Amino acid sequence: MLRTRMSGIVFCLGTLLIGCGREKVPPSMPPQQAAAPAESRDVERVAAHEICVTNELSGDLSIFDGATLRLLATIPLGKRPRGVRGSPDGRLLFVALSGSPLAPPGIDERTLPPPDKSADGIGVFDLTSRRLERIVRGVSDPEQLAVGRDGGRLYVASEDTGTAVVLDVASGASLASVRVGGEPEGVAVSPDGSVAYVSSEEDHQVTVIATADHRVLKRFEVGLRPRAIAFAPDGTRAYVTGENDATVTEVDARIHAVTRTTKLAGENVRPMGVVVSADGRTVYVATGRGGTVAAIDAATFVPKGTVRVGARPWGIALSPDGRRLYTANGPSNDISVVDVGRFEVIATLPAGQRPWGVAALPR
Template sequence: MRNTLSFALMLGCTLSTFSLIACKTQPAPQAEAPAAAAPAESGAPKIYVTNEVSGDLSVIDSGNFNLLATVPLGKRPRGIHSSPDEKTLYVALSGTPIAGPDVDESTLPPPDKSADGIGIFDVAQRKLVKIIPGGSDPENFDVSQDGKQLYISNEDISAVSIIDIASGTIVKTLTIGAQPEGVKATPDGKQVYVTSEETSEIAVLDPAAGKIVATFKVGHRPRSIAFMPDGKHAYINAENDGTVVLVDTKLHKVVKTIQLGKPGLVKPMSVLLSPDGDKLYVSTGRGRMVFTVDTATNKVLGSIEVGRRPWGIALSPDGKTLYSANGPSNDVSAVDLATNAVVKKVNAGQGPWGIVVLK
C-alpha cells in the first residue's frame, strides 16, 4: 500500500513536470495583424483613370494624391465619361486585343466579343454595377445632354452606335469612316462629331433623326474634338501632321491649321478646352508634352513635358490643374497651369488611358 502510494505520487509529480515543460515550450499565441487602414481622403475632387492594360479603374484623391481604390472593370477600359449629375461613370470596354502602331494584327488572337460593352460605375459605392451593350469594340463615346443616351464609336466595324442607357439597348448603328474613335456632342446637343482615324474625316450625326447628315475631311488621323462654348467652332487633332485644326461647324470646313511641332515627333492626341474657352490643351502621345494654345490668336503659348505617351487629359473643376494619363509609365501627372509645371506624379494601374475629375 505504501509502495503503491509512493509510485502514484512519483507518477503525478513526473506528469506535472512534463506538463510544465510542455507549457513553457509551446509558442505564445500570435496577435492578429491589424487591418490596413483605408487611405486618407481629403474631401478634394477625385480623379478617375481607366487602365487599358490592367483592366481596372484607379480612384485618386486630388488633394493628397492617395490612391483610394482600384476597381476591376473588364477588358481594355478606355473611354470614360460622367453622367450629367456626376453620380455615374460610363466606361468603354473591349475584348479586341491591344495592337500598337507596329503590330501585325493578323498575328493577334481573335477578339472576345463577349467582353465588349459599356461598364456602369456607381461613384458613391465605387463599384461596377453592370455592363450594357455598346456595339462592337467600343472605344470612346459621349453622353447626351439629358443623360439618356450614349453615342459610341465602334472601331472594328467602322460605325457609330446610339445606346439607350435605361433599357441597355442599341437604338441604331450607322456606318462611317474607318477606325472611328473620338466622339463629341455639340454644346446644344443637336449634333455629334465622330472622328475616323484611317479616312481622316469627321462624320456629323443628327441623334434626333438617327442619321449622318454630313462628312468632311480634316488633318491626318483625327482622334479628339473640343467645341468652343458657343458651338460655332471646334478644334480637332491631326496626329500624323503634328497639328490641330480649327473647324467652322456651320460650314463643316477647316478654317485654320495650328502647327504644334514636327510631324512624327509631336503627335497630337487629345484636345481639351478650358471652361471659358480661352485656352486649348493638347496631349501629344509619344511627344511626351501637353501644349497650350491661345484660342483668341490660335498661337501656341507653351508646352510642358508630363510623362511617357500622355493620352487622356482632364481639368480640375476650378480649371487650375490639368491631369494627364501617361500610358507606358503607368502614372498620372498633375500640372499647375499658373506656373505650367508638373507638381505631382502618382501611380495608377497599367496603361492609363482615359481620365475624368469629379467634385
C-alpha cells in the same frame, strides 16, 4: 488603335512648338512623394473632385481624391478599359471596354489571337457605391464615347465596324448605328446637345450626326489620323487633333466647316487628347509620343507654350474648377498633375498598367 497602343516609351527633347516660348520642364518627382498632399502646393484652392483613370492593360479603374491627390480605390472593370466619361450629375461613370487583343506597332494582326467579343461593352460604374453596376452590350470594340446633354444617351465609336452606336443608358438598347468611316475614335457632343462629332482615322474626316434623328448632316476632312475632338464651351467651335501630321484643326461648329489649322512642332509630337478651358481661351493638347501638353491660344490659334509630362500622354482632362490638368501617361504608368496657372507639373501619381483615359468629376 491596335497598331499604335503598345509603342515604347519615347522621350522628347528640345523645343516642341513653332514660334512659342521655351518649354517648361519640371524637376523629377518620385511617385511616392508626388502622391502625398504636401506635394501639391494649391490643395486649399482646388474644388472637391475625383480623378478617374482607366488602366488599359491591368483592366481596372484608379480613383484619386482631387484635393489631396491620394489614391482612394482601384476597382476591376474588364478588358481594355479606354474611353471614359461622367454623367452630367456626376453620379455615373461610363467606360469603353474591349476584348480586342493588344498589339505593338507593325505587328501582323493575322498572328494575334481572336478578339473576345463577350468582353465588348460600356461599363456603367456608380461612383457613390464604387461598384460596376452593369455592362451595356450591343457595341463592338468601343474605344471612345460621349454622353448626351441630358445623360440619357451614349454615343460610342465602334472601332472595328466603322460605326457610331447610339445607346440608351436606362435600357441599354441600341437606338442607332451610323456609318462614319474606317476606325472611328474621337466622339464629342456639342454643348447644346444637337450634334455629335465622330472622327474617322482611316478617312481623315469628321462625321456630323444630328442627335434628334441620327441623320448624317455632313462630313469634312481634317488632319491625318484624327484622334480626339473637343467643343468650346459656347459651342461655336470644335477642335480635332491629327496624330500623323501633328495638327490641331479648328472647326466652325455652327456650319461644320474647317476654319484654321495649326501645326505642333517637335520631335515625335503626335497630338492625341484635347480639352478646352472653361473660358474658351486656351486649347490643351496631349502630344502622345512627344511627352508634353501643348497650350494653344484660341484667339490667334498659335501655340503659346508646352509642359513636359509623363511618357506618351493620351487621355487629358481639366478639373471642374479649371485649375488643374491631368494626363494619362501609358508607358510610364502614371498621371501628371499640371497647375494650369503656372503651367507646370506639381505632382505625378502612380496609376495601374497603361493608363489610357482620365475624367475629373465634382464631388
